[in-house]
Amino acid sequence: MFNDNKLAKTLGAQYPIIQAPMAGASTPLMASAAANAGCVGSLGCAMMSAEIYKQNFDACRAQSEGVFNMNFFCHAPHSDDLDKANMVTQKLAPFYEELGLGDVPQVKPTHFPFGAEMLEAVLKSRPQIVSFHFGLPPTHIVEALKEAGCLILSSATTREEAIDLETRGVDIIVAQGWEAGGHQGYYLKNESSKIGLMSLLPQIVDAVSVPVIAAGGIGDGRGVAAAYMLGASGVQLGTSFLTCAESEVARVYKDTLLNANGEDTEMTRAFSGRPARGITNKYIDYMRHLDSELPDFPLMNTLTGPLKSTSAKQGNSDFMSLWAGQSVGLVKEKTIAEFVEQLITETQSILAGK
Numbered sequence: 001m002f003n004d005n006k007l008a009k010t011l012g013a014q015y016p017i018i019q020a021p022m023a024g025a026s027t028p029l030m031a032s033a034a035a036n037a038g039c040v041g042s043l044g045c046a047m048m049s050a051e052i053y054k055q056n057f058d059a060c061r062a063q064s065e066g067v068f069n070m071n072f073f074c075h076a077p078h079s080d081d082l083d084k085a086n087m088v089t090q091k092l093a094p095f096y097e098e099l100g101l102g103d104v105p106q107v108k109p110t111h112f113p114f115g116a117e118m119l120e121a122v123l124k125s126r127p128q129i130v131s132f133h134f135g136l137p138p139t140h141i142v143e144a145l146k147e148a149g150c151l152i153l154s155s156a157t158t159r160e161e162a163i164d165l166e167t168r169g170v171d172i173i174v175a176q177g178w179e180a181g182g183h184q185g186y187y188l189k190n191e192s193s194k195i196g197l198m199s200l201l202p203q204i205v206d207a208v209s210v211p212v213i214a215a216g217g218i219g220d221g222r223g224v225a226a227a228y229m230l231g232a233s234g235v236q237l238g239t240s241f242l243t244c245a246e247s248e249v250a251r252v253y254k255d256t257l258l259n260a261n262g263e264d265t266e267m268t269r270a271f272s273g274r275p276a277r278g279i280t281n282k283y284i285d286y287m288r289h290l291d292s293e294l295p296d297f298p299l300m301n302t303l304t305g306p307l308k309s310t311s312a313k314q315g316n317s318d319f320m321s322l323w324a325g326q327s328v329g330l331v332k333e334k335t336i337a338e339f340v341e342q343l344i345t346e347t348q349s350i351l352a353g354k
């Protein structure tokens with residue numbers, strides 16, 4: 001799979017492996033270590049201003065001459081449902097008190113869909129790859145990025161989304177299974193179709209002519225080889241990179257992942273208002289019955305942001321969004337170079353029938 005791999009050549013990397021963009025968890029240190037290990041290094045830029053994006057991109061470039069993927073969100077505008085926001089504010093007040101945080105803040109958007117200012121910053125920096133989650137920006141933006149030489153990737157969680165993305169000009173599709181850690185990238189329907197990668201991947205591969213990258217629940221060489229057998233041209237791994245040495249997530253997050261199993265994760269809207277998979281904790285338990293009553297993405301983030309950051313600082317995982325995929329039981333604490341080397345060796349020996 002890795003010798004003379006066509007997709008790797010298109011991506012410009014040594015291996016057709018993407019360290020997943022992870023807003024809030026991927027950093028220049030992680031992305032450049034992945035790029036230096038022969039993979040595509042990614043940054044989740046959804047919460048960044050254009051200025052912060054530029055600083056982060058420059059930091060990546062300063063640490064590696066490898067291939068980088070800058071990732072953005074394209075979510076639909078939220079509705080201002082103040083009744084829902086007021087209801088959640090009341091529910092969260094006791095937690096704000098428990099952590100000594102004072103009043104629950106007013107809701108306001110925290111993640112901004114890709115727009116003109118960010119386009120200008122990206123066109124100036126020209127990363128090799130620009131990827132999107134929750135759909136694609138308008139055609140003129142996609143065209144401007146392609147004219148600047150950027151490859152365009154986006155996530156599909158159904159066959160229909162994959163066909164739609166291909167029609168709209170993406171170069172490569174990331175097939176994201178229901179197992180995946182973090183947010184589900186669905187965008188054509190109001191709810192995720194909940195299809196696992198084993199079923200999703202061959203159906204997307206059959207439906208489109210662009211290369212397909214498999215994402216969700218891949219944690220070692222067995223997963224990479226399986227994705228390859230199902231028609232993937234490459235893989236994207238997120239959770240596995242979170243426990244690596246170069247990951248800068250809180251120690252309590254890493255320790256939770258290192259001690260977790262597949263049955264410890266669940267899909268929840270409780271942190272952001274959109275379904276995302278993470279390790280079950282006190283906050284998710286408490287909010288579970290309210291899952292369908294929450295304000296739209298990304299408004300919920302305003303309400304949960306202070307809870308998440310304060311509990312992380314206190315080394316307390318009760319209120320943190322511990323995003324993780326269903327293969328979390330496979331994670332190890334290694335350097336990214338060691339992890340990637342092991343992934344390659346395992347995959348090659350499986351595919352060689354050893």
Ligand SMILES: Cc1cc2nc3c(=O)[nH]c(=O)nc-3n(C[C@H](O)[C@H](O)[C@H](O)COP(=O)(O)O)c2cc1C
Nearest residue numbers: 020022023044133180181182216217238239323325
């Ligand atoms: C902590 C975390 C944050 C994530 N943030 C993003 C993001 O900002 N953009 C994106 O396209 N995908 C994001 N994802 C999803 C990943 O791109 C990918 O689909 C997923 O990690 C693959 O599943 P795995 O975690 O089981 O490897 C995130 C995943 C995690 C674990």
